[in-house]
Amino acid sequence: MSTKYRCPSCKTNRSRFNIIEQVVHAVKLDPQTGDIIEKYDHEADAGPLHTIYNGPERRVQCGTCGLIEEERTFAKYGEQ
Incomplete structure (x- = not known):
């Protein structure tokens, strides 16, 4: 990862990120309690x-x- 950054908001920071x-x-939650009912190994298995x-x-x-x-x-602001 050798990408130059610059903050688009404060416009001065180029080094601290x-x-x-x-x-x-991917999980299925119980709608009443919010507890996790099921965890899916792959998001595609979630249905x-x-x-x-x-x-x-x-x-x-x-x-x-x-x-x-x-x-x-x-990164885009870092190019400038």
Whole structure:
């Protein structure tokens, strides 16, 4: 990972960031209690009514102002 970042909000930070790795867990919850009834090993096993997660694997937080966005947003500003 050798990508230059710059915060699109505070526009000055180019060095202090938190990299947030997103891990998806497909589950079925009890609607009354909120307890997990079932965990699925693969999202595809969750059935036809369960939408597969298609968001970013990684998000970035600015270590100065706290803004959290997709990694590509910080990378795009880092090119400038």
